[in-house]
Amino acid sequence: xxxxxxxxxxxxxxxxxxxxxxxxxxxxxxxxxxxxxxxxxxxxxxxxxxxxxxxxxxxxxxxxxxxxxxxxxxxxxxxxxxxxxxxxxxxxxxxxxxxxxxxxxxxxxxxxxxxxxxxxxxxxxxxxxxxxxxxxxxxxxxxxxxxxxxxxxxxxxxxxxxxxxxxxxxxxxxxxxxxxxxxxxxxxxxxxxxxxxxxxxxxxxxxxxxxxxxxxxxxxxxxxxxxxxxxxxxxxxxxxxxxxxxxxxxxxxxxxxxxxxxxxxxxxxxxxxxxxxxxxxxxxxxxxxxxxxxxxxxxxxxxxxxxxxxxxxxxxxxxxxxxxxxxxxxxxxxxxxxxxxxxxxxxxxxxxxxxxxxxxxxxxxxxxxxxxxxxxxxxxxxxxxxxxxxxxxxxxxxxxxxxxxxxxxxxxxxxxxxxxxxxxxxxxxxxxxxxxxxxxxxxxxxxxxxxxxxxxxxxxxxxxxxxxxxxxxxxxxxxxxxxxxxxxxxxxxxxxxxxxxxxxxxxxxxxxxxxxxxxxxxxxxxxxxxxxxxxxxxxxxxxxxxxxxxxxxxxxxxxxxxxxxxxxxxxxxxxxxxxxxxxxxxxxxxxxxxxxxxxxxxxxxxxxxxxxxxxxxx
Amino acid sequence: xxxxxxxxxxxxxxxxxxxxxxxxxxxxxxxxxxxxxxxxxxxxxxxxxxxxxxxxxxxxxxxxxxxxxxxxxxxxxxxxxxxxxxxxxxxxxxxxxxxxxxxxxxxxxxxxxxxxxxxxxxxxxxxxxxxxxxxxxxxxxxxxxxxxxxxxxxxxxxxxxxxxxxxxxxxxxxxxxxxxxxxxxxxxxxxxxxxxxxxxxxxxxxxxxxxxxxxxxxxxxxxxxxxxxxxxxxxxxxxxxxxxxxxxxxxxxxxxxxxxxxxxxxxxxxxxxxxxxxxxxxxxxxxxxxxxxxxxxxxxxxxxxxxxxxxxxxxxxxxxxxxxxxxxxxxxxxxxxxxx
Ligand SMILES: Cc1ncc(C[n+]2csc(CCOP(=O)(O)OP(=O)(O)O)c2C)c(N)n1
Ligand code: SF4
Numbered sequence: 001x002x003x004x005x006x007x008x009x010x011x012x013x014x015x016x017x018x019x020x021x022x023x024x025x026x027x028x029x030x031x032x033x034x035x036x037x038x039x040x041x042x043x044x045x046x047x048x049x050x051x052x053x054x055x056x057x058x059x060x061x062x063x064x065x066x067x068x069x070x071x072x073x074x075x076x077x078x079x080x081x082x083x084x085x086x087x088x089x090x091x092x093x094x095x096x097x098x099x100x101x102x103x104x105x106x107x108x109x110x111x112x113x114x115x116x117x118x119x120x121x122x123x124x125x126x127x128x129x130x131x132x133x134x135x136x137x138x139x140x141x142x143x144x145x146x147x148x149x150x151x152x153x154x155x156x157x158x159x160x161x162x163x164x165x166x167x168x169x170x171x172x173x174x175x176x177x178x179x180x181x182x183x184x185x186x187x188x189x190x191x192x193x194x195x196x197x198x199x200x201x202x203x204x205x206x207x208x209x210x211x212x213x214x215x216x217x218x219x220x221x222x223x224x225x226x227x228x229x230x231x232x233x234x235x236x237x238x239x240x241x242x243x244x245x246x247x248x249x250x251x252x253x254x255x256x257x258x259x260x261x262x263x264x265x266x267x268x269x270x271x272x273x274x275x276x277x278x279x280x281x282x283x284x285x286x287x288x289x290x291x292x293x294x295x296x297x298x299x300x301x302x303x304x305x306x307x308x309x310x311x312x313x314x315x316x317x318x319x320x321x322x323x324x325x326x327x328x329x330x331x332x333x334x335x336x337x338x339x340x341x342x343x344x345x346x347x348x349x350x351x352x353x354x355x356x357x358x359x360x361x362x363x364x365x366x367x368x369x370x371x372x373x374x375x376x377x378x379x380x381x382x383x384x385x386x387x388x389x390x391x392x393x394x395x396x397x398x399x400x401x402x403x404x405x406x407x408x409x410x411x412x413x414x415x416x417x418x419x420x421x422x423x424x425x426x427x428x429x430x431x432x433x434x435x436x437x438x439x440x441x442x443x444x445x446x447x448x449x450x451x452x453x454x455x456x457x458x459x460x461x462x463x464x465x466x467x468x469x470x471x472x473x474x475x476x477x478x479x480x481x482x483x484x485x486x487x488x489x490x491x492x493x494x495x496x497x498x499x500x501x502x503x504x505x506x507x508x509x510x511x512x513x514x515x516x517x518x519x520x521x522x523x524x525x526x527x528x529x530x531x532x533x534x535x536x537x538x539x540x541x542x543x544x545x546x547x548x549x550x551x552x553x554x555x556x557x558x559x560x561x562x563x564x565x566x567x568x569x570x571x572x573x574x575x576x577x578x579x580x581x582x583x584x585x586x587x588x589x590x591x592x593x594x595x596x597x598x599x600x601x602x603x604x605x606x607x608x609x610x611x612x613x614x615x616x617x618x
Numbered sequence: 619x620x621x622x623x624x625x626x627x628x629x630x631x632x633x634x635x636x637x638x639x640x641x642x643x644x645x646x647x648x649x650x651x652x653x654x655x656x657x658x659x660x661x662x663x664x665x666x667x668x669x670x671x672x673x674x675x676x677x678x679x680x681x682x683x684x685x686x687x688x689x690x691x692x693x694x695x696x697x698x699x700x701x702x703x704x705x706x707x708x709x710x711x712x713x714x715x716x717x718x719x720x721x722x723x724x725x726x727x728x729x730x731x732x733x734x735x736x737x738x739x740x741x742x743x744x745x746x747x748x749x750x751x752x753x754x755x756x757x758x759x760x761x762x763x764x765x766x767x768x769x770x771x772x773x774x775x776x777x778x779x780x781x782x783x784x785x786x787x788x789x790x791x792x793x794x795x796x797x798x799x800x801x802x803x804x805x806x807x808x809x810x811x812x813x814x815x816x817x818x819x820x821x822x823x824x825x826x827x828x829x830x831x832x833x834x835x836x837x838x839x840x841x842x843x844x845x846x847x848x849x850x851x852x853x854x855x856x857x858x859x860x861x862x863x864x865x866x867x868x869x870x871x872x873x874x875x876x877x878x879x880x881x882x883x884x885x886x887x888x889x890x891x892x893x894x895x896x897x898x899x900x901x902x903x904x905x906x907x908x909x910x911x912x913x914x915x916x917x918x919x920x921x922x923x924x925x926x927x928x929x930x931x932x933x934x935x936x937x938x939x940x941x942x943x944x945x946x947x948x949x950x951x952x953x954x955x956x957x958x
Contacts (some may be wrong), residue, residue, distance in 0.1 A: 027958070030958065031958065196958065197958070198954045198955075198957040198958045199957050199958070200957050204957075208950070208953065211945060212944060212945055212946075212949075212950060213944070214940065214943035214944050215943075216707075216935040216938065216943055217703065217706060217707060217935060219703075236953070239949075240945050240949065241930060241931055241942075242930075243706050243707075243928060243930045243935060245706075247699070247702075247732065248728060248729070248731075248732040249728065251696065251699070251728075251729070252696075252698070252699035252702075252728075252729055252732065253699075255692065255693075255696045255699035255700045255703065255729075256699045256700070256702050256703030256706070257703060258700060258703065259690075259692075259699065259700035259701060259702065259703025259704035259705075259706075259707070260703035260704065260706055260707040260935075260936075261703075261707075262690060262700075262703075262704060262707075263703075263704050263707035263708045263711075263934075263936045264707065264708070264936035264937070265707040265708075265935045265936045266943070267703070267707075281693055281696075282693065282696065285692065285693050285696075289690075375950065375951070375954040378950065380944070380945075380946060380947050380950050381947070384940055384944070386940075391937075392937075417936060417937075418668060418688040418690075418704075418708070418711070419665065419666065419668070419688055419708065419710070419711055421665050424664075424665055424686050424687060424688050425688065425689070426669075426680070426681065426688075426689030426690070426691065427689065427690050427691065428689075428691040429673070429691055429692060429693050430691065436689075437636075437681075438678075438681075441639050441678075
């Protein structure tokens, strides 16, 4: 990247206001033409714990949260203790000196930036969160950005309460000015641009993508990290005219979606792995009765309740195997934020054209974290393909009995909107004949059973024509091809750049259509690759096995991670080097001091940091 | 030979379905026949009907009535949610759901509970034989305490009273009948078609193959002997100009949503089906005596149904043209402005 990027880490306990400080900061820099990629590492607690939000900021859109921090805003002592050691020369830490004191020596060249918050803001006594506003104001100056951008955000955030605006703007200004007078700015300074960015999460984009593709029915049972999709729909139901309901469990959720889809409405539902487990029987039903439905699984670390606030890509096998029996299904994994917006439209088109369930596999990293998006790149005028759907408007009755499950050459049987005169039928979850009459009531009928299985399966023959094949990114003929799927795209792009800078020639292939699989295109690309390294956020290499099953290709090496934290570019670069040195499997662990639980405020053991003299005597 | 036609000019054959594959004498067949009669007599256009069901012998029966209506056999116990989704997408359809006491009382009880809370406009019929017919006669959750299987196994758990549960949860029309009582069942079904909101109708429907022996409390003989009608039900649809005379105090008259009238002639001890507490009390008392209170157990004709409570557009979502389902660039820009 030739544009400077700055990463700010904000840490505190749940309830300290990490998220809102981060949001204020992110929107403030976005209004000054900066793109942001945020990653929040947190736990499933309402109060307490440790929440660590990293914002990577640059005029050029960052594709991941990077692998180091330039500045830390510590909202509590724990953050100061944990993350001070992660800073490098030129880095700095901001904290309220009335409340916190560094207990460890900072690494060499790291600037301590104590903020005397009570002196700077008279409102502090009554409103302790003022420390956050002061720190954000200071950070704004130290990154080289304007105060006005921040003031305008505070004004719009508290628009309804002029008094609150005043207090906050004063506090922010005090922080900004204090930093100007007392601290060294960061070595990397950001430049204002006129580019317009909007800040949002993948969940919001996924919901919007569905709404703008004509989704009129959405129901859900709350489950992290998919809950915000429901919240977005609920918040926009009225203005966009969408029927949104929270219902009793995921079994009802998916069955309702299928009921609505069956009647001719575009319907989607979203959950995480546990909810998908409950939905599986109905997914098979959609396969059998050939009803379109789109199911989103925002993956979190499993199994079972797992780690509800941590990311993973370990539900691939679950998506392949959701429901008994053989039936056509489509599984898509969006690669980026823009893809979160595009994918529901693609999924609806495929679900309706092929009259089958479509599973979208996204994950916590991509769906919960905030990122800036250039909204002019979001296309809302894409083609909507409702497939062979017969409605009042286009249906013709030729006098022949209507066969809902007609055995056509393509396997796709024209679908009449229920209630269409002369096109009435029964949809049964039992095996049925072309007219919908159950076969299971017949003594045995191998011929018709086989015919119907073949008919359904044949639908998949043309799916690949409607989804672009993946293409190789980077130089053909590189020493090494990194292969990933889903949300790891952004981190792999940067890792490849760095490897090339370090003289290791690498290129990159990212897969987004998992079922059916672009066997020919992928084989063509990868059979020319000298060394294949597969990167995935799970333990057992579910994708590696899938690739091998589909193409017979075996990778030279594997980089995997299943510690709950997402990949960073440095993990991939280091992993590749280990593989080139002869290893075939590298399991990455996030090892920054901040992740460690063996520090004084954590669970056990000695802390590797060097205590400062004063603190040692406490 | 032209038969009698109804008010929309259709003959009874238009309301029949395919030939039943259930056992001869199965209560479910008699219920299908009454459904045919009720839809015929009420003059309902079959293509406006959606028949929903789960899995079980009972859930197969939609194939045996209204052959020209739309049908959806869902998976076991999931008809309530499929039906909710279907009606939210297209509320112009007249929905009739057929379930069994296993499909509802066991695997589907969670869905049933939430369906009753919604007052979705659906006629929900439980064809209640106290056993799982399709899987060969095991006890279901509506089997009475002490009822015996053919093998001698005695049911050791108390039954779920689906009527009491439905009343408790907010259903607005709750009735119990017996597949062998043609007159009462037909009157209730016709009234059900005039009701706005959820009709929960539990019809005791003996399984002749697995649960019709001595010792079973859901056999034809037992039910006939222990049927304790709450009232005498007569129904006069809005399109028939008939006035019913009754002596004051002997009959309760209920005006249905569409203007039809329901006349409930009181029996010796009097019964008021608009009184929730009395209804629950009566259900408990009859059950304690080992009897079945049949008739209209509870009715609340005026409550808004689920579709009226949702603030979506009036026409079915399923019929909206593309230009009305896509919000478009301007709407997107408006949303984005709030995120900048
Ligand atoms: C998930 C699932 N579990 C079990 C079954 C097997 N099964 C089919 S019908 C049935 C019980 C049906 O009983 P009931 O609803 O009372 O209907 P009846 O056959 O008595 O009319 C069962 C257990 C199934 N189809 N699906
Ligand atoms: S097994 Fe019982 S419930 Fe099933 S069709 Fe036969 S009699 Fe009816």
